[in-house]
Amino acid sequence: MSHAVIQRRDGPPLVEPYLWRDTGEEGPRxxxxxxxxxxxxxxxxxxxxxSRHVADVCAQFADLAETWRRETAHLSSTxxxxxxxxxxxxxxxxxxxxxxxxxxxERSGGQWFWALRAITxxxxxxxxxxxxxxxxxxxxxxxxxxxxxxx
Amino acid sequence: MNGDLEGRFPRLAxxxxxxxxxxxxxxxxxxxxxxxxxxxxxPDPMGTGYWxxxxxxxxxxxxxxxxxxxxxxxxxxxPQLEPGFEKIAVYVEASGVPTHAARQYRDGTWSSxxxxxxxxxxxxxxxxxxSDYGEPAFFMKRRRxx
Numbered sequence: 597m598s599h600a601v602i603q604r605r606d607g608p609p610l611v612e613p614y615l616w617r618d619t620g621e622e623g624p625r626x627x628x629x630x631x632x633x634x635x636x637x638x639x640x641x642x643x644x645x646x647s648r649h650v651a652d653v654c655a656q657f658a659d660l661a662e663t664w665r666r667e668t669a670h671l672s673s674t675x676x677x678x679x680x681x682x683x684x685x686x687x688x689x690x691x692x693x694x695x696x697x698x699x700x701x702e703r704s705g706g707q708w709f710w711a712l713r714a715i716t717x718x719x720x721x722x723x724x725x726x727x728x729x730x731x732x733x734x735x736x737x738x739x740x741x742x743x744x745x746x747x
Numbered sequence: 748m749n750g751d752l753e754g755r756f757p758r759l760a761x762x763x764x765x766x767x768x769x770x771x772x773x774x775x776x777x778x779x780x781x782x783x784x785x786x787x788x789x790p791d792p793m794g795t796g797y798w799x800x801x802x803x804x805x806x807x808x809x810x811x812x813x814x815x816x817x818x819x820x821x822x823x824x825x826p827q828l829e830p831g832f833e834k835i836a837v838y839v840e841a842s843g844v845p846t847h848a849a850r851q852y853r854d855g856t857w858s859s860x861x862x863x864x865x866x867x868x869x870x871x872x873x874x875x876x877x878s879d880y881g882e883p884a885f886f887m888k889r890r891r892x893x
Contacts, residue, residue, distance in 0.1 A: 670755045673789065677862075706863075709795040728797070
């Protein structure tokens with residue numbers, strides 16, 4: 597008989613897939629049993645990975661941003677600044693990083709414009725404001741709010 | 748003495764230098780060399796930096812020369828002080844890609860804006876060598892009454 601033993605553990609993950617995976621054993625299966633397995637599968641895919649992912653992105657972003665600021669503060673070349681490995685990894689985080697970038701831009705400024713363009717494909721900065729970092733930051737923050745981002 | 752700067756620029760402490768401004772992320776070395784302290788100049792492909800329309804938006808010495816030509820600069824052979832002329836020096840990586848620019852004071856010493864850190868005055872161009880800036884490799888000048 598196949599049993600799906602459901603146990604809660606301290607802290608995430610709440611449910612590990614092996615706890616509800618079909619063991620392959622023969623035995624009676626009730627509709628309730630089947631539904632329970634489907635629900636647990638859905639939880640694993642949609643609830644827990646998302647919360648873990650969000651926490652991971654926040655932690656990764658904080659580490660990467662701090663490294664990037666420290667190691668590029670003396671650089672004038674936007675190319676060198678944007679090609680820094682930590683910056684490229686932030687770009688690689690994709691859209692989940694956008695609220696974090698917006699918060700960082702609003703709080704501390706910085707050359708986040710390359711990353712924002714790379715991630716979003718948007719360009720809300722007026723041509724005559726190119727290089728004017730305060731105006732550029734304001735344009736991106738307004739764009740973010742218009743897109744419904746919250747930070 | 749500034750331990751952070753000297754850590755980033757190992758040769759800085761070997762010659763006299765002085766911090767001459769607070770930190771700012773509003774302008775960079777190219778802007779400072781061009782006499783602009785309100786914009787960040789760079790010909791990045793994303794179009795985030797200011798760059799004169801007349802110059803190609805490329806990170807090459809030719810593009811830098813054409814950008815500074817819009818301000819009256821023309822290429823010259825060396826960074827030696829010439830009375831009546833203002834000079835700039837462009838640093839390049841080993842690959843020849845520009846990274847930094849400094850401008851010359853009337854007494855022959857130099858001024859650099861260091862990324863989003865401070866402006867400094869430095870006695871020689873050597874002060875910033877052996878760093879992420881590479882080597883001073885290209886020079887331009889214009890008359891001071893330009």
